[in-house]
Amino acid sequence: MLTTTEKIANAARKLLDKEGVQGVTMRRIATAVGITPMALYRHYPNRDGLLNALADEGFAQLAERLAALRLTGSIERQLTKILDLFLDHAFERPHLFELMFLTRREGARQYPQDFRERRSPTANVSADVIAHAMETGYFHKDDVWEIVFETGALMQGLVMLYLGGRMAMTQGEFRAFCHRSFGRYFNGIRK
Structure with a gap:
């Protein structure tokens, strides 16, 4: 019960x-x-407290799914797996995705401090892959957290344009578009 x-x-x-x-x-x-x-x-305590609880639950579910990912293969393959998981999350629960990433709410993690202090389990996974790519010379040495935040902004912006009806594509076409967009971004930071 x-x-x-x-x-x-x-x-x-x-x-x-x-x-x-x-x-x-x-x-x-x-x-x-x-x-x-x-x-x-x-x-x-109030409506905002309830919405925060829903967003926190969404982040916990997403972090759990990310932790279960088997990140193998090339750097770009690993980052694409992470992107696909975020896209799956957005397609499955678009309003929750919007609440989690785009709705102003008290206590939401803020860049740069919360991210640099590894308080974001959903961003830490990408950060680890990107840091490894820099350490091994695959990507140029740069600010890991700026790259994580930029790729997150790229993904979130594209998702919101798609969900807002601004892109005349099927989900499959949109996913392929995101893969190409991220590929172009990675081409710019690849060594």
Whole structure:
């Protein structure tokens, strides 16, 4: 049997997946769970706290999936596997992806300090591959975290353009476009 907190999170998750952040209201969640709106505040301090919990859960799931990746093959193959996992995450739950990466929220990790201090399990995986590529001479020596942040921005920007209907492509065509875009970026930093 689910706890009330779990029921609230499930209802919020369903609203987020269906309608995006704007669809997640305390009143609608309370109705879905069968409690009063005021009762929600015993479990979450406010709507932002609930949205933060959903984003944190999304990051934990993504980090778990990244940790399970078998990163073998060339540097670019490893980085493409990471990109594909992010794309899978965006396609599976586009509104959650937007909440995680593009919605301003309290406590979200910030560049550069949080990243340089390795507080981002989802960025650390790419950083390790890129650092190894620099150490072995595959990529030019540069600032690892700037490269991680730039490639993240490239991926997130392309995803939001695609999800926003600005790219007339199938998911497969879009994925191939992302692979080519990242290939062009890697060509610029390859030694």
